[in-house]
Amino acid sequence: MSTTNNPVLDAQNISVVFGGLVAVNDVSFTIPEGSIVSLIGPNGAGKTTFFNVLTGLYQPTSGDVIFDGEYITGRAPHKIASGGLARTFQNIRLFGMMTAQENVMVAMHSKMSAGVWSTTFRTKKQKREEAEAKEFAQELLDFVGIGKTTHEYARNLSYGDQRRLEVARALALRPKVVLLDEPTAGMNPNESAAFVEFVRRLRSERGVSVLLIEHDMSVVMQVSERITVLDQGQKIAEGTPSEIKNNPRVIEAYLGKSGSEASQNVN
Amino acid sequence: MAEETKAAAPAHTSSSNTKWAIGFITVVLAIYAINKFYLPTAPVQVKTFFNSWFSLTSMGEIMIYILMALGLNIVVGYAGLLDLGYVAFWALGGYVAGWLMSGHFDQWTVNFFGNPPAGLPNGIHLNFLLVLVLGGVFTAIWGVIIGAPTLRLKSDYLALVTLGFGEIIPQVMVNGEDIGGFNLTNGTKGINPVDNIKLFGYEFGPFALADKFLIYAALAGLMIILSLRLRDGRLGRAWLAIREDELAASMMGVPLMRTKLASYAVGATAGGVGGVAFATLIGGVYAERFNFQVSIIILSMVVLGGMGNVWGVLVGATLLAWVNNTGLVQFGNIINSATGKNIDFPSFNFLIFGVLLILMMLFRREGFLPEARVRLIMHEEEFSEVAVVTDDIEVEGVHHHEHN
């Protein structure tokens, strides 16, 4: 794949300690611009925690995050998000009582400008802005394949559609990088297979780099250009899919624990 | 279930808004017409009936309560922030009218399109419309001053701080008679009279109650428009998103503090405008009227009507304001004369509203006219807890650790 070597996101020596627990231990990690990379590892390895550091939800105990050439460590989450680092959640966190369209439009907040005054008096500018936002929301809903759900409440959507809506909402930030936390959880094998294609379209059609946390190994192996493996907060391996497949430490981390956990992860 | 919820999907149809708006305007005009054209020549019994059950003063008060309840609705219903001290904004607005539309500051003589009483030019007498604006701006500033440090707090603490604010401001007014020799508030005696409204050369004197009513109805109408439009715009979406999931909202680029502050400021403005209006309605400002009960009554209006729903809040405000200013007195009189007792029913208003609030929370949290979306979740068991505990506590799977 033709990725440049410029990292759009560069996390340096990140550690996160919760009380006595070292959830992430000195992990360095980059996302080359235009790439699709994955973060894998057993449950509790620290993957979601790592995401939470990148998006500003947690302060790292030590380490730095550089996004798009700027230090973003310690920056407010909403600024990181509006700066172009978007995410979805492992446990879906949509605005359930808002429509699909409204969910997507919430993420356009930072790119819009209407205030109390212009909204109350429906100025020309405000009306144009709203109309454009609605159009863009529809474009994104169509893109993720739920274009008919525009006016349905998010909480009434099927599980799969909710996951799609989360992606559409993330894309509304016009991000440079999208972080997807276990996006295929709960999908059936057919949907997972289609998801591989979807991630590629994310890059080719929306021009984003993608970081994936994923348990479904077939998805990971098909879609990723590089894979980073975490185990108990540590980075234990990094490389191309075929390198990872044959890495003894990775095999040990997954199989050495217990086969049952590995299968639980996939559920 | 699926059928039902899909049918309810379009969140707020503009056709139902139109119906409600027509209904509101019709009622307002009917009240105006009856009082202006019919009652002056009506039989005495009819006059007495209207004056005791639907007096213009009480109707004007209802309009002002609608305005204020809709203001609180933006804070509580839209953004999901509990505010137990809303009365403070009402009080501040009232005193703005007291200061700028009366002879209170008689060391100065200012008249800017104002209406000083004949022969008494001393004091500050600004134009009513200007004072409305200034009252709104003044309380908005106070909203930000109070909100900025407190909106970072978790919701329980926010409730406590707002409660304190609602207690402190009226206390300051009660004790503001001598601040280093300066009489700011005239203490418990209050400030009166507040000037009659005078607009474009027409004076709304003591007997122009019907015309005054129309002014207050117009203010309520403006607040309805503002509420409906804001809800469907950029800010309204951000408020609702914060109400639903603050953390997710921030992850979608919504600045929490700024957005919450905006809701607080808009709510405060409505309280302030309501305060100015009320001062002109009763022709004075009295510190003891701004008590905790008022905060609870206005909150009850929002809850009773259905948090978030503009029309529901309007109905809630109308009912409760009427019960409070007329119903309790009238029904109390009837009961007293029937039983030969002498119970002071109006003094039980606080008890009644408290009980009502608790019953609503127990049996009908979504209010009587809930917003479609609120109705949806409130009737599903799994969600009812989550919706009321508005912070980000949630039932999570085994390996989910996204909050905090």
Ligand SMILES: Nc1ncnc2c1ncn2[C@@H]1O[C@H](COP(=O)(O)OP(=O)(O)O)[C@@H](O)[C@H]1O
């Ligand atoms: N907010 C938190 N407080 C305390 N411990 C946490 C918190 N978030 C995560 N952890 C712990 O950090 C470890 C890594 O969790 P997580 O990042 O969710 O793993 P993964 O996403 O790889 O399954 C787990 O042991 C988890 O219990």
Ligand SMILES: [Mg+2]
């Ligand atoms: Mg995780």
